[in-house]
Amino acid sequence: MTSDEKRVIFASSLGTVFEWYDFYLYGSLATVIGAQFFSSEFSQNTRNIFALLAFAAGFLVRPFGALVFGRLGDLVGRKYTFLVTIMIMGLSTFIVGLLPSYASIGVLAPIILISLRLLQGLALGGEYGGAATYVAEHAPQGRRGFYTSWIQTTATLGLFLSLLVILFTRTATGEEEFAKWAWRIPFLVSIVLLGISIWIRLQLNESPAFQKMKAEGTGSKAPITEAFGQWRNAKIALLALLGLTAGQAVVWYTGQFYALFFLTGILKVGGYTANLLIAWSLLIGTIFFVVFGWLSDKIGRKPIILAGCLIAALTFFPIFKQITSLANPQLEKAIETVKVSVVADPASCGSLFDPVGIRTFTEPCDVARRALAGQSVKYATEAAPAGSPVVVKVNDASVPFVAGPDFAKNLTAALQTAGYPKATDAGIVKMAHPFDIFRPQVAGIIGLLFILVIYVTMVYGPIAAALVELFPTRIRYTAMSLPYHIGNGWFGGLLPATALAMVAQTGDIYYGLWYPIGFALMTFIIGLIFIPETKDRDIYAGD
Structure with missing residues (x-):
């Protein structure tokens, strides 16, 4: 590898690390942001939901950013386009750190916040395609998987960096001060990262493939129309998706986000411990992005990506069950031994599916089931005669539904008497400091999370090279960006909320895993039949 390469x-990867850092900060601090930028007239849960919806908005607009900046990248150039995207992302993040709270400027606070989130999503939609295309078009034949795999480390490193800065700031200031004002520090620090990224990227030249295309006059005058308006290209984009x-x-x-939600939201592991467990697994596993990128140059992109999908689909259930066994053994025992059922008129029990968290449940049957799901209780629904009052049975005990806080109190008492753990249960895994990793309980969980990260590196390490090689230079930035961001922004970005909603609906803490398993198996089948191997393709401007 030459010094220029x-x-x-380095320049492409570093800038993308900082962009992902900016993007993940908001997700990691959604609870704090909900308290700062949404009215205190709402409950804490409602404010958290609003904050998460604003976070989701950034995912939903990513495909539109792919179209806007992909078109710009194919018309104007790769270098200048991802200079623009990093400036938008960095400045949007920095402004969040300066933004007055709801208490200071009222409803303008959430409006500005959501606008900044939309700008971040648009910028991220253009960033990845630009960086991947730029690096791939500099790579020599037979080395594109290895070269672009460094770009693939950036999302994980950005997440890791954001967790590291948050943990450091929390430790230095204390939880009380962090909640009041110090949460702004990680956002403000991003201006330094932005300056470094811009300075490094300004030193770069345009990609050789794009320069060759311009010199030959073979560029596309309408990249979006050519990429998605012509079936021969649109078909490839659909198959890529x-x-x-x-x-x-x-x-x-699943490996990086749902695992965190599963630990905190379902297994009731503390946020500090859960973040450390994920951070260690990422630190150990990140190098495998490069390993599988390098391997894809030898044996192909398709076998590694599809093998990762298949193996993950076949092993998610046993891995997550083992995580439960180690992280909260009393919960595992309670799920196996305590029989809980909601006895109600079936006509009064509606759907609990609420992936964006905006529904209000008032029917006693629905309120009771939501309360059980919130405590990670495995339950069943039993039919009762029409008009019967709702009763929750916990083994031999009965908890009649009554409106108000007494029902939740009585239900919790019955569950804990039967064997469900308290939030302070000594068996729930806890880490006192970042290097508390040698206890068997902690080491075992990190090992299981590391396996999930290996699956991530298998499917993600070669993906940039595979997408770049599917499309011609004149529409490459546009054509590869859209399927990537629909896949990751919509199929992936909505996974945690949808999976948790599936858990609430069914009363089974593992049921949400059917979401990633279903799509992973679909990709394995479609990819196996329809996706060509591309590692030996010669990408050039006139193809």
Whole structure:
């Protein structure tokens, strides 16, 4: 690898790390942001939901950013386009750190916040395609998987960096001061990262493939129309979505995001401990992005990506059950031994499916089931005669439904008497400090999370090279960006909320895993039949 090639990879990767850092900060601090930027007239849960919806908005607009900046990148150039995207992302994040709270400027606070989130999503939609295309077009034949795999480390490193800065700030200031004002520090620090990224990227030249295309006059005058308005190209984009990126996205988000939600929201592991467990697994596993990128140059992109999807789909259930066994053994025992049922008129029990968290439940049957799901209780629903009052049975005890806080108190008492753990239960895994990793309980969980990260590296390490090689230079930025961001922004970004909603609906803490398993298997089948192997393709401007 020449010094110029190293500089290209370093500049592209570093800038993308910082962009992902900016993007993940908001997700990691959604609870704090909900308290700062939404009215105190709402409950804490409602404010958290609003904050998470604003976070989701950033995912939903990513495909539109792919179209806007992909078109710009194919018309104007790769270098200048991802300079623009990083400036938008960095400045949007910095402004969040300065933004007055709801108490200071009222409803303008959430309006500005959501606008900044939309700008971040648009910028991220253009960033990845630009960086991946730029690096791939600098890579020599037979080395694209290895070169672009460094770009693939950036999402994980950005997440890791954001967790590290948050943990450091929390430790330095204390939880009380962090909640009041110090949460702004990680956002403000991003201006330094932005300055470094811009300075490095300004030193780069345009990609050789784009320069060759311009010199030959073979560029596209309408990249979006050519990429998606002509069936021969649109078909490839659709297959890239269903046969590559959809499965890659759900495996990626399960291993890095849903695992975190599962630990905190279902197993009731403390946020500090859960973040440390995820951070250690990422630290140990990140190098495998490069390993599988390098391997894809030898044996192909398709076998590695599809194998990752298949193995993940076959092993998610046993891995997550083992995580439960180690992280909260009393909960595992209670799920196996305590029989809980909601006895109600079936006509009064509605659907609990609420992936965006905006529904209000008033029927006693629904309120009771939501309360059980919130405590990670495995339950069944039993039919009662029409008009019967709702009763929750916990083994031999009965808890009649009554409106008000007494029902939740009585239900919790009955569950804990039967064997369900308290939030302070000594068996729930806890880490006192970042290097408390040698206890068997902690080491075992990190090992299981590391396996999930290995799946992530298998599907994600070669994906940039595979997408770049599917499309011609004149529409490459546009054509590869859209399926990537629909897969990752929609299929992947909605995974945690949808999976948790499936858990609430069924009363089974593992039921949400069917979401990633279903899409991973779909990608394996479609990819196996329809996706060509591309590692030996010669990408050039006139193809």
